[in-house]
Structures are given as C-alpha cells and as structure tokens.
Amino acid sequence: MTDGLFRLPRERAEIAPGAVHVPGWLPPARRRELVAACREWARGPVPMRHTALPGGGVMSVRTVCVGWHWQPYRYTRTADDVNGARVAAFPGWLVELGRAALVEAYGDDDGYAPDTALVNFYDGAARMGMHQDKEERSGAPVVSLSIGDSCVFRFGNTENRGRPYTDVTLESGDLFVFGGPSRFAYHGVPKVCPGTGTGTTDPESGLGSGRLNITLRETGLAGPHRPSRGPLGA
Template sequence: MSALIPRPPSVIAPGAVHVPGWLTLAQQRRLVEACRGWAGSPVPMRNTALPRGGVMSVQTVCIGWHWQPYRYTRTAGDVNGERVAPFPDWMVDLGRRAVLAAYRDEAAAGEYSPDTALINFYDERATLGMHQDKDERAGDPVVSLSIGDSCVFRVGNTATRTRPYTDIELESGDLFVFGGPSRYIYHGVPRVRAGTGDPATGLPRGRLNITMRVTGLTDTDR
C-alpha cells in the first residue's frame, strides 16, 4: 500500500519526526540478520522482568550497554552475567544519517554518537505501555527503526501518560526520531498489526524495533 500511496515525512510534535519508508529492503534485511545474531549471544533475547514482579511482553536484547529497569550496565547481570555485544561503527553511521533525514541538520547529525541500542521483538500479542526513555544521562535524540509488522505507535506528551496523545502507524522501514522538546515524551505501542510485514525483510512474522540512544556513560560507570 505504501508503494502506491506516498507517505511524506511529518512532524508529530516539535522534535518528533516520522520519516516513512526510510530504510530500503536491503537495509532491513541487513538489520534483521544482525539482530538475529545479537539475539543469540553473548546475551540472549529475553522478556525483561520488572521490579514489581511483572514481565514485559516484548522480548529484548541490547548492544553497547545492557538495559535493565532502570539502569545501564556493560554486563547483563539479570540474564547471564555476560558482557553485551559492542555497538558497531556502521550503526553509528546509520544513526547519524537517521538524524539528518529527520532534522535536516548536518551539525546535529555529525555530533550524534549513539552507543547503545535496545532491540525489541513484538509478536502478535506484545504491547508496550506508555513510558519515557529517561535512563540515559544524555539528552540526545532517540532513533527508532521499525521492521516487519506495522504497529500503532502512540506519541504522548512530556507530562503524563494520559492524553493528549497522537496515534500513528509505523510500517516496516519507517524511521521515527524524537529529541529536543520531545526527547522525554511518553510513548508506547498499544497494538501490533499481525501479518502485515513483508517476509522479504528476512522477518517472517512479528515486529522488530531498534532504538538507538546516547547513554552519556563511560566505562567508569559500568
């Protein structure tokens, strides 16, 4: 459908930009292949346990830094104690190109140096409640890439999990960047549209979401 009806980039809120169809099919396949490797080792993809006893319905694996509620470490003490896979240079370059595509600001893109990514896999039942990405010490933008099944992505405000919010469709290959005034927006995924993905991406089912961030941490913080 998106090939027949162009979806232009749109500013959802100041600093929050949706760029539909940004990833090519070849880029999506490369990312799926890379994520499949990271999901197996050295730290396996898993459903994250929450401090109050709940378990997230999305499955997660991290690179660069390991995230667990609500902090980053180099090793996955809540999984198997192994050090996570390094954040590759080609992902840094991809993040910079994403910021440039969203903001059209070469200086901002050149300064962007993501050092971690959370990779979430959604099956047809998985959801993600409204939350803020605020465990990073740096306020640089978050770069979000979607592959596979489309989803409803809920973009809220910076003050509350409740309204006002805007629901948009994220499809395979879409880019979403939020920074500046929208860096700490509440956001979530209330629904995945099962069966809408293209198996040519290398992902036969489900939705893969990659969010690149700048932690602002150094190895002395590990």
C-alpha cells in the same frame, strides 16, 4: 482507496516539535542487514529475553541490548539480570546509521554518537505501555527503526501517560526520531498488526513474522553530559 496498487503514499510528518516520522526510510537491503544482525545479537553473548520488572511483572516484548545492557531502570555493561555476560559491542556501522537518520530528520547529525541499541521483538500479542526513555544521561535524540509488522505507535506528552497523544502507524522501514522538546515524551505501542509485514508488504526483510524495533541512544555514561537539543534538533 488505500490498498494494493491504489495505496496512497505516506508523507513525512512532524508529530510534535522535535519528533519526526519518515515513512519507508530503510531500503529493503538495509532491512535485511538489520534483521541478520539482530538474529546474531539474539544468540548471545546475552540472549534475547522477556525483561522482568521490579514489581514482578514481565514485559511482553522480547529484548536484546547492544553496547550497554538496559534493565529496569539503569544501564550496565554486563547483563546481571540475565546471565552476567558482557553485552555485544556497539558496531561503528550502527553509529553511522544513527547519524544518517538524524541528517534525514533534522538536516544535520550534530555529532550524534549513539552507544547503545535496544532491540525489541513484538509477536502479535506483545504491547508496550506508555513510558519515558530517561535512564540516559544524554539529551541526544532517540532513533527508532521499524521492520516487519505494522504497529500503532502512541506518541504522547512530556507530563503524563494520558492525553494529549498522537497515534502513528509505523510500517516496515519507517524511521521515527524524537529529540529536543519531545525527547522525554511518553510513548508506547498499544497494538501490533500481525501479518502486515509479510507477503506483499515486506517480503524482502527476511523477518518472517512479528515486528522488530531498534532504538539507538546515547547513554552519556562514557563521557561528559550532553545537553538537550533545541526545537527540531537544532
């Protein structure tokens, strides 16, 4: 059985070389802190918005950025596609959280220095198509943190959007890190499971509904190019 008191524990897993899933890594108190911080960032100076794509489409997730502003397909300090304001500064405590995540995933932080966060909010209908995170000039890993509703996270290959890929269920508090040979793997979210992050599942995050995903990255824009890490981030 997998529900209620008889729910089987989820195990840490290496999904692909350099791609590590750590279930339940964020404790409830840290989830609450992150939700409160994301709410503050969403108020501005650049508000959370649906990103408009160059082809005329609009992303179903809502996004707010910290440190650097991402717009398709580049980083800027000011949100020229929203209101022209400079984005909120990237806080030191978020750097430390990113380093702790790498220690958990790889055994060391290798001098990890994230300088931007993309905060995506998914309601029950939001999805994310298969894509690569490749606007960064750094090959340092991406740290992904999940809060609230569960989702199906599709982690693919580095060549195309199709198979082979692995579907992973990400739940509230989960950590997913991808670097090394998996740094530029295609990935996406084909499904969110509404209501799974509330009630008895995660009553302490304070999110209420939906899924919050926070990805930490090194842009490589403020310093020298950082080479990619080797297998398993070594």
